[in-house]
Amino acid sequence: MAFLRYLTLALTGLVLTACASAPAELPRASAVPETVRVAMDVDPRDNGLNWSQIGLIETLAAEYKARGHGPLVISYPQNAGNAEAAVAAIAEARTRLYAHGLDWTQIAGGAYEAGGQIQAPVLFSFNRYQAVAPDCPERWNDMTTAPPGRHWPRFGCATAANLAAMIADPRDLETPRSFGAPDTGRRQTVLETYRRGEPTGTQRTSDESGAVSDAVEN
Secondary structure, eight states, rough: OOOHHHHHHHHHHHHHHHHHHHOOOOOEEEEEEEEEEEEEEOTTTTOOHHHHHHHHHHHHHHHHHHHHHEEEEEEEETEEEEEEHHHHHHHHHHHHHHHOOOOOOHHHHHEEEETOSSSSOEEEEEEEEEOOOOOOSSSSSTTTTTOTOOOOOOTTTTHHHHHHHHOOOOOGSSOOOOOOOOOOOHHHHHHHHHHHHOOOOOOOGGGGGGOOOOOOOO
16 A cells, blocks of 8 residues: 555656646747739720839739749729720730749739729739747846746747748648649659669759869878
8 A cells, every 4th residue: 555655656657747847839930821912004095014013023923933822813803994904904914924834824814993083003912921039028037046847938939930931931831832743754764764774863063073183292
């Protein structure tokens, strides 16, 4: 009985120690979804995109490729005086977006009610994420008499704040990226090389060699 009592106390102490030393959650950066909406004015007399509109589309393409998620939606004004010019502008905009690396499947279209306006804009919209840094305390707590194993709010806070400021796509803070499509051509080349009994690694040229030249004599 004494042995069982001692074993019970020992196990209870281990449980309490594990609970006391359980790591606290460190400060972390987070990502908040937001919708980007950009209006492009189209004059009813326009015949093609002007330089300002072309620059706007190039900026949209770069931002969407960097941080955009879901479709890039282009909406034209229905029942507007410039509806015909707007549709023509969208057709050219889609071609320029494709030239900047966007796939046709990434671009969607639609209409919105312009209510008889003489001139209504073409609307571009897509989703992206905004990085949010943790709220770091300005001062450290007094740790001279702190018990061991205690968590402090400032530990790791600066690192998380720097990560939020530097990350290219904040969505990576919430969800890992999926793998891209495999290079089937390269895979077939490696298999054929392996079957011939040849090295499958990429061959290095003499320019890529790390050998030190002995052309210089002392």
